[in-house]
Amino acid sequence: MTSPARQLRGKDERAPVALSDRAMDNLRFIRETMERSASFTHVSGIGGVAMGLVAVAAAWAASRTTSDGAWLSIWLGAAGASFALSAFLMGRKSRAEGVALLSGPGRRFAWSMTPALAAGGVLTAALARGGHFGLLPGTWLLLYGASIVTGGSHSVRPVPVMGMAFMLAGVAALASPPAWGDAYMAAAFGGLHVVFGLLIWRKHGG
Amino acid sequence: MAASSGAVRRRSLEPAERAPGNLDAVHGRTQESGPLELDQLIHERVRLGIVSALAVNGSLTFTDLRDLLGTTDGNLSAHARRLEDAGYVACKKSFDGRTPRTEYGLTEVGKRALNAYLDHMEAIIDATRE
Incomplete structure (x- = not known):
């Protein structure tokens, strides 16, 4: 609907406004296309390897404990x-490429990763409270x-494939x-992180 | 006011497809500085999408571009060919195993054309604000 202020303007004055709107629309289209097309390439390969090593160490320590x-x-x-290491290394990779980690x-x-991780947090609390510790590894994996599959849909191809694994x-x-x-935790959190971390490192940088 | 001083030539702007071919009177520009030509090649939406996407990615495959822009194979192919003919994009064909793979990248000419187009849009916005 035409605004009253606009109706008062002469015909000659309306055209430049429409032209400006069109120019802004074009700029918006360019920005949105750029954002949609950009993959998140700052998943750190070294970070994946580091997370894998942490998981192997944790699996060794956890297997020796007797209390839940x-x-x-x-x-x-x-x-x-692992989260802290990964965030640090992704931040370092982003900085090296001159891009803000939390850009588009x-x-x-x-x-995209948050809902599944949040669900995992809630289920961990519920299962631990009910004493169902045996279900935790499968639930976490x-x-x-x-979360990796959904987050990875905005990233390089090895990431969602790792999520499916x-x-x-x-x-x-x-x-x-x-x-x-x-x-299972050692094989998946350890092995998959190391294997895919090396793959990402080789193909998409550290 | 920009409009009254003829900041932008209005007659050349309608309809959108035929839009401004020769906006030589954008505010702040003189005839001596040369006409501010709107690059019709980039102005079309699918081609603008191709160039914009390639500007932030080293290269994209034909399938990536088709899915991103939500267009058909034939349409994308025709628009990509026009950009390629103009030297804005470079096309590389290869095989991924047995599957043919077509990859596009933005050339220096294409980068300059996109920058000029962005400058042009900003000039129009600036001119109509004043």
């Missing part, structure tokens, strides 16, 4: 250390994989005896 509380603390500590694609990557590992862990939990 200590077992859970080790894995939560490993998750925190990076922000979409982070937001499945939801971490889901994690999801398959999660399904296998949930279908296996609970005692195999640490082995």
Whole structure:
């Protein structure tokens, strides 16, 4: 609908406004196309390898504990250390390429991962409270994989493929005896991170 | 006011497809500085999309561009060919295993053309604000 102020203007004055709108629309189109097309390429290959090594160490330590509380603390500590390491190394890779980590694609990557990770946090609390520690490894692998698949849809191809591998590992862990939990965690959080980390490092930089 | 001083030639702006071929009176420009030509090659939406996407990616495959711009194979192919003929994009054909792969990249000429187009849009906005 035409605004009253606009109706008062003469015909000659309306055209430049429309032209300006069109120019702004063109600039908006360019910016949106650039943002949509940009992949999040700052997933750190070195970060993946580092996370894998942390997971292998945690699996070794967790397999030696006898209390569920200590077992859970080790894995939560490993998750925190991995997150911090990964964020630091992604930030370093972004800075090296002169791009803000949380620019358009990076922000979409982070937001896309959040729902599945948040669901994992809630399920961890619920399962631990009910004493179902044996279900935790499969749940973590499945939801971490889901978060990587969704986040990875804005990133380079090895990332969502890694997410799917994690999801398959999660399904296998949930279908296996609970005692195999640490082995699955070492194989997936350790092995998959190292393998895909090296692949990303080689193809898309550290 | 910009409009009354003829900041932009209005007659050449309608309809959009035929839009401004020779905007030589954008505010701040003189006849001596040369006409401010709107690059019709980039102005078309699909071609503008191709050039914009390639500006932030080293290269993109035909499939990437088609999915990104939501266009058909034939349409993308025709527009990409026009950009290629003008030297704005470079096309590289290869095989990924047995699958043919067409990859596009923006040339220096294409980068300069996009920058000129961005400058042009900004000049229009500035001119109509004053």
